[in-house]
Amino acid sequence: MKKRKLHFKRQEGLVGYIFILPWIIGFLIFTAGPLLFSLGASFTNYNITSQMDFIGIRNYEKLLMDDQLFWTSLYNTLYYVAFSVPLTTIGAIFLSVLLNQDVPGLRFFRTIYYLPAVLSGVGVYLLWMQLLDPGTGLINMMLGWVGIDGPNWLFDPEWTKPSLILMKLWSVGGGMLLYLASLQGVPKSLYEAAEIDGASTWQQFRYITIPMITPVIFFDVVTSLIGGFQIFQEAYVMTNGGGGPVNSLLFYNYYMWNKAFKVFDMGYAMAMSWVLFLIVFVLTMINLKLAPRWVHYEGEAKK
Amino acid sequence: MFKKGMLFSLIAVMLLLSGCAGFQVGSDKGAALEAGAEGKVVVDFWSFWGSEIRRPVIEKIIEDFNNSQDEIVVKHTFVPWGDIWTKELASIAAGDPPDVVINDIKATALRGQKKQAMNLSQFLEKDDISERFYPELWEATLYEGDSYGVPFNTDTRILYYNKEAFKEVGLDPEKPPTTWAELEEYAAKLDKKNGDTYDRLGFYPLFGINYDVWMLNAAGQNVVDNKGNVEVDTDINRQTLDWLLGWKERYGDNVINSYKSQIDSQQSNPFFTGKLAMFVNTPTFNTQIRDYAPELDFGVAMLPESEPGNGHTSWGGGFVAEIPEGSSHPKEAWEFIKYLTDQDAQEYWAVKNYDNVANIKAAEATAKNAEMSEKDRIVYQMAVENMPNTLLTPTPLQAPDFPTLINPEIDNVMLGKKTPTKALQDAQAAVERLVKENQ
Structure with missing residues (x-):
């Protein structure tokens, strides 16, 4: 009897593997394969069509020691991530808390604020290029009404990255939706208990709301951090394929794309992608290590 | 029980195998197409000409070619501008x-x-x-003396000026400026200041083109040549930058920015409304004038020369038809390319699209083509005359991405954060380093 059961378990396992086989094969062929290939090719002078000679760590050496734009592009990307991730997270939380209040026209507001997340891509970038136009753009015009002489936005190297961050803030609706869902899940009883204990609104927010939604904050921070490092389209479209004034919008992935598809130095671009991978990997690891200190899961016993 | 499991895995494996067969469809599909074309060889032709103006023109050319052939049939695939060359590269790599x-x-x-x-x-x-084409274009297709593409179309930069404004300020509308000094003098006369802004701006050199065209205009050569010699830090380039800075100081950032955004928005280009008296652009800008300001009385001229006798050097680019490495029907592809760049097809393209073509005879015939209006012919004629002055900026093999190093330095100059002398020295050093790395 015991033997039979084991046998059955093994069979069940086998069937399980067969069911996920398409996914495993897809992963091996379309993800793991190219990943390993790019790791291998990053040690060569691969140019896609005519050469692939092993050159040791020369790509990495050149990248870290000699490349004149590597650090510029990395700085630009870090700058963008450092500001856009906290700002969009706080913005999304703020918005979702506001839209969680019981006021008339709530559905209308939710739709309005979510709308930018539905619109995306090149159209939005072109729209923002017009909004940010220093002479005729709506933003400087509105700043002018309150007596502020607006900056040159996309033409001033000091303001190009803030322009992009501003644009990103406009579309926090996607994150907002996640927070809104988790806010709805916070038990009303907790607030009632807190109220009886005499907690103020701020205290309720600080000690009940925030801890209860930390799993979603954590998820949002991790994914938008990774997404932030991959910024590419915005810069590509809004600079018409250049790097922006004084290369201030030359982001890491954009520079990598140039090396791969303009100069055809694919080996070098692959080395670049692995350096980025390491950076993101380390940051995500730190994130995961720090998580238990501030992320609270419902029903989890505190050690 | 076990049998059932076997059945499952068998089905799974079969599914998998049939899935794998999908990978081979590529070659089958090619064969099927050829059979469909009654034994003719199918030439797969990729272009990014998908607009409602361009697509019918190229498809008519292809149709004419196909009708003239017994053995070959060309199939046109439109691939969007943003994808075409990365897709091409991937398909070459895939064989x-x-x-x-x-x-x-x-x-x-x-x-x-x-x-x-x-x-x-x-x-x-x-x-x-090779004799069909402008020598500068043909030159650009050569690597170690051999050609790797056949020039199809091209462009150049010319000066547009408002004749009415010329008359108004007492300038001869048939005598556009021919030197930088005259350009400044005329612009000063054409300026119409109104408080802090301008009712009419004479000219600003960085509308329509960039600093590099003026450097090319003054120096008569590229900043990096095809042997990897770097000529960035030169007296001529410094003088050019000083000259450009002079214009910028004269009009000020606010005026320039507000004009620039109007130019970017196309329909409200101040040149159409007479608010900008002179403007540098491609000959095809004429079609925009035709659409948005048909009443405008304007003339065209070559770019002024920096010093008398220095040459009206202008800048151009263009596109080639090439056969990707690994093509299965290169001979048939060549036949099509020959047709595509021959006089008839080129003239048809030039007239229907109002575009500059690489074939000299076709370009010259287009300038006289009765199908076009007189104004169109005048501008086209100027483009044809300007071709001998027009230089291309082929990507130097030793420093293919050098503009990413020079551009920020020049940006700093125009923003007033670096002197021209310092910026050109830094740019020179950076590009030389790039050349050295790539050797």
Whole structure:
């Protein structure tokens, strides 16, 4: 009897593997394969069509020691991530808390604020290029009404990255939706208990709301951090394929794309992608290590 | 129980195998197409001409070609501008590329060096068609003396000026400025200041073109030549930058920015409304005037020269038709390219699209073509006359991405954060380093 059961378990396992086989094969062929290939090719002078000679760590050496734009592009990307991730997270939380209040026209507001997340891509970038136009753009015009002489936005190297961050803030609706869902899940009883204990609104927010939604904050921070490092389209479209004034919008992935598809130095671009991978990997690891200190899961016993 | 499991895995394996067969469809599909065309060889042609103006023109050319052939049939595939060359590259790497692709003329030699484009000398030995094209264009397709693409269309930069405004301030409308000094003098006369703003701006050199065109205009040569010599830090370039800075100081950032955004928005280009008296752009800008300001009385001229006798050097680019390495029907592809760049097809393209073409005879015939209005012919004639002055900026193999190093330095100059002397020194050093790295 015991033997039979084991046998059955093994069979069940086998069937399980067969069911996920398409996914495993897809992963091996379309993800793991190219990943390993790019790791291998990053040690060569691969140019896609005519050469692939092993050159040791020369790509990495050149990248870290000699490349004149590597650090510029990395700085630009870090700058963008450092500001856009906290700002969009706080913005999304703020918005979702506001839209969680019981006021008339709530559905209308939710739709309005979510709308930018539905619109995306090149159209939005072109729209923002017009909004940010220093002479005729709506933003400087509105700043002018309150007596502020607006900056040159996309033409001033000091303001190009803030322009992009501003644009990103406009579309926090996607994150907002996640927070809104988790806010709805916070038990009303907790607030009632807190109220009886005499907690103020701020205290309720600080000690009940925030801890209860930390799993979603954590998820949002991790994914938008990774997404932030991959910024590419915005810069590509809004600079018409250049790097922006004084290369201030030359982001890491954009520079990598140039090396791969303009100069055809694919080996070098692959080395670049692995350096980025390491950076993101380390940051995500730190994130995961720090998580238990501030992320609270419902029903989890505190050690 | 066990049998059932076996059945499952059998089905799974079969599914898998049938899935794998999908990978081979590529070659089957090609064969099927050929059979469908009654034994003719199918030439797969990729272009990014999908607009409602361009697409019918290229498809008519293809149709004419197909009707003239017994053995070959060309199939046109439209691939959007943003995808076409990365897709081409991927298909070359996969060993199943199209047979003819329209690509950027500037990097033709680079693609030849990387073995992306096919060496065309085997075809050119039999029928040498190089004489058809403007020498500067043909030159740009060469890598180590062999051609890797055939020029299709091109462009140049010319000066547009408002004749009415000229008359108004007492300038001869038939005598556009011919030197930088005259350009400044005329612009000063044409300026119409109104408090802090201008009712009419005479001219600003960085509308429509960039600093690099003026450097080319003054120096008569590229900042990095095809041997890897770097000529950035020169007296001529410094003087050019000083000259450009002079214009910027004269009008001020606010005026320039507000004009620039109007120019960017196309329809409200101040040149159409007479608010800008002179403007540098491509000959095809004429079609915009035709659409948005048909009543405008304007003339065209070559770019002024920096010093009398220095030459009206202008800048151009263009596209080539090339055969990707690994094409399965290069001979048939060549036949199509020959047709595409011959006088008839080129003239048809030029007239219907109002575009500059690489074939000299076709370009000259277009300028006289009765199908076009007189104004169109005048501008086209100027473009044709300007071609001998027009230089291309082919991507130097030793420093293919050098503009990313020079541009920020010049940006700093125009923002007033660096002196021209310092910026050019830094740019020179940076580009030289890049050349050294790539050797």
